[in-house]
């Protein structure tokens with residue numbers, strides 16, 4: 001969920017909070033939860049988004065040595081949740097009988113996976129490594145045309161399994177790029193919507209209509225127009241020059257479709273040379289011409305930014321920041337390092353996601369957003385208590401328990417009760433150690 005772009009009403013609708021009548025049915029995940037007992041208690045599960053937690057560890061401030069933050073201060077509290085929202089944070093009452101015992105675990109905002117393909121995964125099936133690629137991206141399109149009809153038969157089931165994996169890692173919200181192309185037509189979208197419906201008590205989502213096979217390279221435009229009328233949030237795209245052979249024509253179509261249906265844009269851009277830069281610049285121009293798209297336009301991957309000279313990285317980052325275009329990165333390392341510190345410097349929204357967990361593209365996704373954050377911290381040298389603590393915003397969609405001065409700013413009454421309970425003493429430790437997630441609460445429902 002991009003806070004700035006989606007209204008609270010939309011948020012509640014998407015998270016399923018509007019449907020208060022149904023009982024929360026705990027998933028199999030619950031058996032390992034520290035709250036297994038509560039999950040199995042019909043009285044508790046019938047409470048639908050209401051609970052009181054005691055012995056909750058919260059961050060309360062920074063401890064300094066001269067100007068340097070050397071430790072994060074914490075304390076134990078009671079947290080009351082009502083109708084899926086934080087109602088109050090009060091002094092701890094360890095003997096309070098009506099409260100669930102959080103056992104001193106650290107409460108952090110639940111994690112968000114902002115780039116994943118839940119509709120197109122082998123997860124839940126057999127292990128399968130990727131095959132040698134032939135024919136570049138067009139070879140991959142050909143491969144998908146062959147394998148998707150079979151994958152669609154189980155895609156709802158696999159998406160549900162994958163959602164359970166994400167939940168077990170503390171993620172309760174995802175941005176899903178869903179294949180829209182002549183092979184799947186709208187079936188991948190419909191199958192995913194079924195999975196999201198089944199999981200909505202414990203998982204919120206937004207959807208990108210994603211023309212994986214090009215808008216015009218295969219005749220996907222008509223399907224995208226159909227999808228735009230459905231319950232989706234973003235119009236997607238992928239490497240317009242490489243696949244469609246045209247930057248302007250494809251981007252104009254994408255921008256117009258987003259404007260016509262009041263959607264955002266999230267474009268996959270792997271092109272790392274001149275065409276990649278041209279596409280970034282063209283998108284910046286279109287967003288500046290159409291302010292309705294500001295703060296709801298994103299480029300996923302944007303590898304070209306990692307290939308630019310430093311001066312040019314600064315220039316482009318400044319333009320992205322001004323245009324309100326965010327970058328969604330899987331935090332690549334090795335052959336390509338993204339200029340994430342430069343993006344942050346220019347106030348560009350940076351988000352991350354697992355992208356692939358296990359599919360025909362790759363098998364590297366662990367499902368853990370905390371692990372992605374750990375990789376970012378390592379790559380860019382964010383090793384001090386202060387810098388580590390700031391990294392958490394990558395995992396949480398820019399929510400941090402403490403502001404830069406160490407003032408407590410989360411959780412507050414009125415915040416969505418999307419939280420994880422984690423075995424760590426503070427967020428810096430959680431990131432550095434990739435600490436185990438012990439429970440997930442989504443909209444006040446104990447999920448895990």
Ligand SMILES: [Zn+2]
Nearest residue numbers: 117177268355
């Ligand atoms: Zn992707």
